[in-house]
Amino acid sequence: MAAAPDEFSGPDDLEERERTALETLCKRLADDEFVLAERYTEWQVRAPTLESDLALANNAQDELGHARLWYDVLGDLGFGERELVYERDPDDFRHSTLVERPFEDGNWADPVLRSYLYDVAEELRLEALADSSYPKIADRVEKIRSEESYHREHAQNWLERLADDEESRERLQATLDELFPHALTLFEPCAPPRDANEASGDKPRAVDPGIEADIVDLGLRTATLEELGEEWLSIVVPYLESLDLAVPIDGDDGFEVTAAALPDERGRDGTHTDAWAELYDEFTRTYRELGRDEPTTIMDAPE
Amino acid sequence: MNIDTVKERAGPREFSPADELPREYREAATRMIEFHANSEIMGAYLERPFIRQAPSIDRKLAFSAKVQDEIGHGQLLYRAAESLGVKTREEMLDDLANGDGKFLNCFHYPMESWVETPMIAFFVDGAAMRRQATLRRTSWEPYAHAMDKVCFEEGFHVKHGEDILKELMSGSKKEQQMTQEAFEEWWPRIIQFFGPTDDKSTHHDFAASVGLKQQSNDDLRNAFLDQYIPKARKYGLEIPDEPRIRERDDGTYAVEEDDLNWDEFFTIAKNEFEPGLGQINGRKTAQEAVDWVRETIENDASAAGGHAPQAAD
Structure with missing residues (x-):
């Protein structure tokens, strides 16, 4: 944990370094939520029961709502939905490959x-x-947190139910083998945003560990990615093992995210799996086909 | 209760599961509510791709919520139908998957572009609103009760649909043109939503006599045209030349029935229309892909003594 630095009063007094750190942090947060929601909606009208259909739709809308909140913080830096989503280069998205x-x-x-x-x-x-030093971030955490515990409970209920049945557990295992390496990318550092230091947009841009260090040093986030990753492993590994699932990670060195366990594409550095290009193409289709130049807002900006 | 007593007593929200009702009533009510429930599901199926294709986050949220609402309406309506003791929800959903379940004509047509979304979300939902509002006085109380919630939420859908239409019709020339084309394609189908004229409607007499149905097809069609022709014009849509619609002296509308494709309508009614079949089967395939989950839940439930656990829902 870093010592608590001074609070930022708002977007006006940010130095270049602070700006980049804030932008990088919020983009990874917002992109994760947005793309995960986009995927969740695929289950609408396709879930196993009407009840689970309704539940997953709820989750999708919650995550979309969170994406709105984080994208809105980026509004402080002058970004709108157009630059952040509908006209953004797909290689500039910073979500973890887990969600795509x-x-x-x-x-x-x-x-x-x-x-x-x-x-x-x-x-x-x-x-x-x-306790983020950027007040707007801290303000939004509470609202989001109240919804997340319900999501986790819902997921665990289903996991336990499926793990109880041999055939279903085998499906869970196969899925875990596929997803787990991608889940580890949740804790990977980001490449700098495109405009930060190079205009060419060469990809993949090298990850700049300095930005991640700044995020913590400036108190925007009060834990490092390594700490978050270790804590996450210490929760999910024992839980999944308790369901008789084998977690595809070497647990001998304690709970640590190692390079060997990561997939080739990590999302955070601007490299994505092929599925992402297709998804991006689909969700921007109408916007492009109608030749729109501004996404429609129908709700007030979040408080 | 015999059928004569039913007809005598028939009034708004008159009958509930506490009443012993003749099979004829229960079957007619089941057919009507099941049709309604199936339509909610197939409407949701049709609109689902536009959650993804929505041109902004707000529109995406609204579309996801709308599709979710429709599934919720289906859930409510199946429950109202189940309470008649004729068919279980599982039987109704299986029939829908097998192509035996009937549903609204409009949901048998494919929807390919965003400009078509207000055709459903404004016009079809608007038409449905007219009918549903009258069904709050239907004689089967659980159905009327479900309509309270359905009408409340449907009001938001129609507003959202109207907002999309307004945006498209005040957008670029291209958007306006595409929207007009979509309107011309959908307009006859929307008018057919209300079915054939009363003298050709097969189920109306009985359903009306026992208070299930509150207004005739003709009355509903009239009320819809009266309200929606001016709205369409207000947003700059041109009403297509066909079907020919004539305003009578008393302010009601006469639709030239011969201008509408009734062969297609009755092919649809038999679930034999090619695009509609594709949609029925598309949904069936999606449901079959998650059969294993339902089996797991059922095994789980029987192991727990026959009580399906609710927690994971």
Whole structure:
């Protein structure tokens, strides 16, 4: 934990270094939520029961709501929804590859497991943002937290139910093997945003560990990614093992995210799996086809 | 209760599961509510892709919520239908998957572009609102009760649909043109939403006599045209030349029935229309892909003594 630095009063007195740190942090937060929600909505009208259909739709809308909150913080830096979503270069998105992975038809084990892996990480990161030196971030944590515990409970209920049945547990295991490396990218540092130091947009841009260090040094987040990753592992590994699932990570050295366990594409550094390009193309289709130049807002900006 | 007593007593919210009702009434009510419930599900199926294709986060949120609402309405309505003791929800959902369940004509057509979304969300939902508002006085109390919630939420959907239409019609020339084209394609189907004229409607007499149905197709169609023709014009849409619609001296509308494609309508009514079949089967495939989950839950439930656990829902 870093010593508490001075609070920022707002967007006006930010230095370049502070700006970059804030932008990088908020983009990874917002992009995670937005892309996860985008994937969740695929289960609408496709879930196993009407009840689970309603529940997953709720989660999707919660995550979309959170994405709105984080994108709105980026409004302080002059970004609008157009630059942040609908006209952003897909290579500039900074979400973890966990949230962009496509669902295999009918594999209900996936949204349930993905939700669990993600929601535990989200709880931890919200905890580390509750005392953020950027007041707007801290303000928004409480609202989001109240919804997240419900998501996690929902996911665990399903996991336990599925793990209880041999065939369903095998599906869970196969899905866990697929998702787990991607989940680890939740704790990877980001490449700098495009405008920060190079205009060319060469990809993938090298991760700059300095930005992540700044995020913590400036008190924007009060825990390091390593700390969050270790804590996350210390929760999910024993839990998944208690369901008789084998977690694909070497636990001998304690709970640590190692390079060997990570997938080739990590999202945070601007590299994405092929599924992302397709997804991006789909959700921007109408906007492009109609030749829009501004996404429609129908709700007031978050308080 | 015999059928004559039912007809005598038939009034708003008159009958509930506490009444012993003749099979004829219960079957007619089941058919009507099941049709309504199926339509909610198939409407949601049709609109689902536009959650993703919505051109902004706010629109996406609203669309996701709308689709969720429709599934919620389906859930409510199946419950209201189940309470008649004729069919279980599982049987109704299975019938829908097998192509035996009937649903609204409009949801048998494919929807490919965002400009089509207000055709459903404004016009079809608006038409449905007219009918549903009258059903709050239907004689089967659980159905009327479900309509209270459905009408409340449907009001928001129609407003959202209207807002999308307004945005498209005040957008670029291209958007306006595409929207007009979509309107021309959907307009006859929307008018057919109310079915054939009363003299050709098969189920109306009985359903009306036992208080299930509160207003005739003709009355509903009239009320809809009266309200929606001016709205369409207000947003700059041109009413297509066909079907020919004539305003009578008393302010009601006469639709030239021969200008509408009734062969197609009745093919749809039999679930034999090709695009509609594709949608029925698309939903069936999606449901089959999660059969294993339902089996797991059922095993779980029987192991727990036959009580389905609710927690994970």
